[in-house]
Amino acid sequence: MTGNNIILNEPLSRHTSWKVGGLADVFFTPNDRNDLSHFLKSNDGSITWLGNGTNILVRDGGVRDVVISTKKAFKEIELMDKSSCKAEVGVSCFELAMYATKNNLGPAAFFSGIPGSIGGALTMNAGCFGHETWEFVKSVEVIDRNGVIHHLDPKEFSISYRSVSFPFPLWFLSCEMIFPDEGVTTMEELKSLRDSRIERQPLSENTCGSVFKNPEGNHAGDLIERSGLKGFRIGGCSISEKHANFIVNDKGATARDIETLINHIQNTVKDRFGIDLDTEVRIIGEHDE
Ligand SMILES: Cc1cc2nc3c(=O)[nH]c(=O)nc-3n(C[C@H](O)[C@H](O)[C@H](O)COP(=O)(O)OP(=O)(O)OC[C@H]3O[C@@H](n4cnc5c(N)ncnc54)[C@H](O)[C@@H]3O)c2cc1C
The missing domain is CATH 3.30.43.10 (Uridine Diphospho-n-acetylenolpyruvylglucosamine Reductase, domain 2)
Known part of the structure; x- marks a missing residue:
């Protein structure tokens, strides 16, 4: 150190x-x-x-x-064989998708639009366009609170939609991913997924992606839109006009503005539809005085 x-x-x-x-x-x-x-x-x-x-x-x-x-560390990615690679947690999801196109791995195009790291993708079971991170995980390397490194099988984790339970307190260091032989990731696919996102999401603004998980049988964005909240503002942030599950920091918001807007959305959707919206976004730290 x-x-x-x-x-x-x-x-x-x-x-x-x-x-x-x-x-x-x-x-x-x-x-x-x-x-x-x-x-x-x-x-x-x-x-x-x-x-x-x-x-x-x-x-x-x-x-x-x-x-x-880990943003500036743990950046290695290497090919293990023709259908698998090992990525450290500081590699971005976009870098993994690009690596897949160069090495004929597939299907990994969905990673290209997720702006997080592999560490974040493993923790959140990030996904889109019909795929999720843990579909492809063969093994993970983790470190515990005492600084001891372990190699674990996915079976030791409990995996569900945007949620992963760990067998003990740990952080991820790398993972080996195996991609089935059928289909490869192509640049055309990456471009087409990017265009579809640009059309539907406020990608050039300061956001955290989808704020809420989709409740069973519903889309959070749809419930928020049908509650009449598109464009609704608190302080420096507002609900995106383009996608109602995105909160945009467009006028120097504080975290308090954003958290207050999150609570307002939850209360409004609960009143209107009787549905609880759970945050996908993780909220940490202390309130200011
Ligand atoms: C424009 C936009 C679009 C998005 N689209 C999608 C999408 O399509 N699908 C989707 O699933 N998500 C999406 N997201 C959300 C986000 O990119 C993902 O959840 C991503 O996986 C988070 O990765 P991160 O590295 O930024 O994690 P962070 O935000 O830094 O952390 C998220 C959580 O993971 C933990 N964590 C991070 N690294 C590790 C590690 N190595 N070991 C243990 N814990 C760790 C953190 O402590 C935290 O609890 C989007 C976000 C934006 C801004």
Whole structure:
């Protein structure tokens, strides 16, 4: 561990796609596994892990203790055989999709539109266009709170829609993914998925993607739209006119604005349809004074 990969009082708004969030007391970017393992062994406070920050709302009071970021570390990806690869958690989903096109792996095109890291995709079971991350996971490498590395089989996890339960407290370091032989990922597919997203989602704005999970048999965006909330604003954020399950930070929102809007949507949809909307986005940190 070196001093220059630890920053004190780092604004987390720099590390989240909503561009909000208070300070992390300690912000640590490990250089490698040894560095990370040593850090975990020698620090016993609470740890918050951050990938690309595209599915997280950090409150304005920030995070006490340590935030570990993999955005600039764990970036290796390698081919294992003609249908599988190993990706470290700092690789972005887009990089994985591009790698798949170059190496005739398929079907991995769906990863291209998810702006998170492989670590975030494993934690969230990220997915779209009919596929989910864990469909393709053959094994994972993880690290525990004591800095010990384990190799685990997917069977040891409980996987469901945008949710993964761990067998013990852990963080992901890498995964091996196997892609079936049928079909390969092509650039044409990537372009067509990108065009379809551009048409339906506010991709050039500061958002966290879909805020709510789709309730069984419904689409969260549809329920929000039918509640008359498209365009509804609280402070510096509003519900996207393009896709009602997206909240846009378009006028210097605080995390409090966003969380208040989330609560307002939940109450309105509950009153109107009797349906509870659960957040897909993870909310962490402390409220400001
Ligand atoms: C424009 C836009 C479009 C999106 N489209 C989609 C979509 O189509 N499908 C979809 O599923 N999601 C989508 N998302 C949401 C988001 O990109 C995914 O949930 C992604 O998987 C989050 O990855 P991340 O690296 O940003 O994770 P973060 O937001 O940094 O973290 C998310 C959670 O994962 C944990 N975490 C991160 N890395 C690790 C690790 N290595 N080990 C253990 N825990 C870890 C964090 O602690 C946190 O709890 C979209 C977001 C945006 C902004």
